[in-house]
Amino acid sequence: MGISDIILGLLILSGAFYILYRSIWRRRGHCGLCDSRCRCIAKFKN
Amino acid sequence: MKNITVAVAGNPNSGKSTLINAIAGTNLQVGNWPGVTVEKKTALLKLENIQVNLVDLPGTYSLSPYTQEEVIARDFLVKEKPDLIIDVIDSTNLERNLYLTVQLLELDIPVVIALNIYDEAQKKGIIIDIAKLEELLGVKVIPTVATKREGIKDLLDAVKTVAVEPEKFKVKKLNYGEDIEEAIKIVEEELKIKKADLLSQYPSRWLSLKLLEGDKLVLKELNLNEDESFLKKAKHHFIEAHGDDMESLLADLRYGIANGATRDVILKDDNKRIDITEKIDRIVLNRYLGIPIFLLAMWLVFKIAFDFSKPFSDYLDSLISGPLTKWTAYALNSFGSAEWLISLVTDGVIAGVGAVLVFIPVIAVMMFIITLLEGSGYMARVAFVMDRLMHTIGLHGKSFIPMLLGFGCNVPSIYATRILETERDRKLTALLVPLMSCGARLPVYAIFIGAFFAENAPTVLWSLYLLGIVMAIVLGFILKKTLYTGFAPVFIMELPPYRMPMFRDLLVHTWQKLKHFVIKAGTYIFAVSIIMWFLLNTPYGVEKENSALGKLGKTISPVFEPLGFGTWEASSSLVAGLIAKEVVVTTMAQIYVTEEAEQKEEEKGFFEDLRDSFLSFILAIKDAFGNLISGFGIKSLALEEEEEKTPLKSKLQGIFDPLSAYTFLVFVLLYWPCVVVGIAMKQEFGSWKLYGQALLIHSILAWLVAFVIYQGGRLLGF
Numbered sequence: 001m002g003i004s005d006i007i008l009g010l011l012i013l014s015g016a017f018y019i020l021y022r023s024i025w026r027r028r029g030h031c032g033l034c035d036s037r038c039r040c041i042a043k044f045k046n
Numbered sequence: 047m048k049n050i051t052v053a054v055a056g057n058p059n060s061g062k063s064t065l066i067n068a069i070a071g072t073n074l075q076v077g078n079w080p081g082v083t084v085e086k087k088t089a090l091l092k093l094e095n096i097q098v099n100l101v102d103l104p105g106t107y108s109l110s111p112y113t114q115e116e117v118i119a120r121d122f123l124v125k126e127k128p129d130l131i132i133d134v135i136d137s138t139n140l141e142r143n144l145y146l147t148v149q150l151l152e153l154d155i156p157v158v159i160a161l162n163i164y165d166e167a168q169k170k171g172i173i174i175d176i177a178k179l180e181e182l183l184g185v186k187v188i189p190t191v192a193t194k195r196e197g198i199k200d201l202l203d204a205v206k207t208v209a210v211e212p213e214k215f216k217v218k219k220l221n222y223g224e225d226i227e228e229a230i231k232i233v234e235e236e237l238k239i240k241k242a243d244l245l246s247q248y249p250s251r252w253l254s255l256k257l258l259e260g261d262k263l264v265l266k267e268l269n270l271n272e273d274e275s276f277l278k279k280a281k282h283h284f285i286e287a288h289g290d291d292m293e294s295l296l297a298d299l300r301y302g303i304a305n306g307a308t309r310d311v312i313l314k315d316d317n318k319r320i321d322i323t324e325k326i327d328r329i330v331l332n333r334y335l336g337i338p339i340f341l342l343a344m345w346l347v348f349k350i351a352f353d354f355s356k357p358f359s360d361y362l363d364s365l366i367s368g369p370l371t372k373w374t375a376y377a378l379n380s381f382g383s384a385e386w387l388i389s390l391v392t393d394g395v396i397a398g399v400g401a402v403l404v405f406i407p408v409i410a411v412m413m414f415i416i417t418l419l420e421g422s423g424y425m426a427r428v429a430f431v432m433d434r435l436m437h438t439i440g441l442h443g444k445s446f447i448p449m450l451l452g453f454g455c456n457v458p459s460i461y462a463t464r465i466l467e468t469e470r471d472r473k474l475t476a477l478l479v480p481l482m483s484c485g486a487r488l489p490v491y492a493i494f495i496g497a498f499f500a501e502n503a504p505t506v507l508w509s510l511y512l513l514g515i516v517m518a519i520v521l522g523f524i525l526k527k528t529l530y531t532g533f534a535p536v537f538i539m540e541l542p543p544y545r546m547p548m549f550r551d552l553l554v555h556t557w558q559k560l561k562h563f564v565i566k567a568g569t570y571i572f573a574v575s576i577i578m579w580f581l582l583n584t585p586y587g588v589e590k591e592n593s594a595l596g597k598l599g600k601t602i603s604p605v606f607e608p609l610g611f612g613t614w615e616a617s618s619s620l621v622a623g624l625i626a627k628e629v630v631v632t633t634m635a636q637i638y639v640t641e642e643a644e645q646k647e648e649e650k651g652f653f654e655d656l657r658d659s660f661l662s663f664i665l666a667i668k669d670a671f672g673n674l675i676s677g678f679g680i681k682s683l684a685l686e687e688e689e690e691k692t693p694l695k696s697k698l699q700g701i702f703d704p705l706s707a708y709t710f711l712v713f714v715l716l717y718w719p720c721v722v723v724g725i726a727m728k729q730e731f732g733s734w735k736l737y738g739q740a741l742l743i744h745s746i747l748a749w750l751v752a753f754v755i756y757q758g759g760r761l762l763g764f
Contacts, residue, residue, distance in 0.1 A: 001586060005384055009580070012390070016576035023569040024625070024721060 184218025398575025421547030439522030
């Protein structure tokens, strides 16, 4: 395994963590609570 | 372009969301029980050159400040001042619905009444004199049947008229009697002098009535108290005549108007005959039969779900672990990709995400049947039937509604606790919701049941769901005696009539429930698969047992030793399940499957594989329908599948025995709720405390119950 493999591996891993952060924390997961514009209503309370 | 806001208000289960869906072509969640909409939702609609913002308000019986739905609806109407209110009325229950209408008319906002469910009223022999109702209330009344889109055009014409000629919709002031009108006048005049700025913000008549009622939220917002001299002066006469309770007095008055109007406009009420709803309810709500019927219905749901979906799951499994993996590896090899990258894609992503996707058919069929039961009105009966049991844990049947929603996904159930009146009820229900087995746990059940209990698949699955409900009652009872003491008020719930949901609605709402599982598979199950692969292959080239994940699993595995699954593989999969329950299967697939998959290479060409896949799919459809028909005879599909075991199932059979497998499933059912449930709890209750409690309580509960089952089973010789 060369240095390029390690860099590629780290990039893929960072991407995975970003997707996880984005889908779980920023978008509060997916729970079927969407309004007509597919926004999570939990994020748009009053 | 002109912009107008139209609020859609009405009693729970009067069909507001269905009406909006019919008007705007949206797909708002609907269900045949009260309280489906717990938050206002919006839909946009273009009418020629008018942009209409339709706002679906939560269903309320009044505009008092006692429940969250009422506060949300009231705040929107009073503070946002929509251009029009469409008041959706259940025509079969005119009097009760008109009580809200009377209050809406106090807001000085144009109102149009949609006399919804008009067809059912007619079937029941209720004839409403629409012209008279219009005359009495001074509003336009349009009969509608939202499910059939009847009356929608007239409703849209009314919306257009409000936008173009608002003066045509002048609000008629209902006369509350000389004394009350005099009192309102006193308060209004005083407000004009002392709080003139408020009268531009709030409807003056409504504000005066709320001050007379002593509405605490309004008093607080205006920085006034009940003892203000002008209020005392206005109420003086009533306090002497009726005591201090102005709120009840005004409520009686509004009920009087609603009652009088109903008597005046209903021409014939031939509602004496027993309709089909009552006939069914006599059996379904029977004191002794209600719960057994519910249990039987649950068993049938699982039986149908398993029988129908299994051929599709098997098909997907063979497709993913066969041609998809093979040809992806081939393509990556052709590009000269590194060995580790090929392993990451095939053993990590395809095996991990694939392990969840395989069970999408089971989840889809389950969600379809649950949607059917919701839409038919049966789920509302379940809440009613469960009321007595729920009282033993200090809650009432209404709490069972969010819990039932939990069979789909626990996250919306946490939000649905808003329909409950008190903070204590909401928190206690939220703590019990994760014990309801959500769809995400199905892949775990399905793989283990397929491997160990194929002959009794529906019964084993049923037992797990039932155990979840029983444990919720047990835990609720313990919490009632310790952390959440108190008692539940009497449960009053309106039971909707049975209705056959429209097939389109069924498909749409099944998809709404299902889509988040698909999105999850493409987002965080995908991400977790990659992370798990790295953990399983760090340092690269070592045995999985000695990888980072292996070491983590080994460290905690002693905890699970007394439960019969003290292996590093099971332990690390359970920990990974904190992200989402499906990840348990994802991780297991990555751990167990790799080397097995390589042994099954077959020398087939791409197009041969493509043709085989297509033929297998046709066969799966045939099998699914065949199973559905034969499932209620003697033959059961699961028995016939012995010959083709997937690599993961075979591997599991070598590691678990039926007792430890069942114990593992019980642990997965009861152990900690996933992080998304935690985020929902944090959002709803303002802190992580409740999720912390849930993590601790559920972990202890899961361990104890699994311990009793495993050790008890061993003692009994299983």
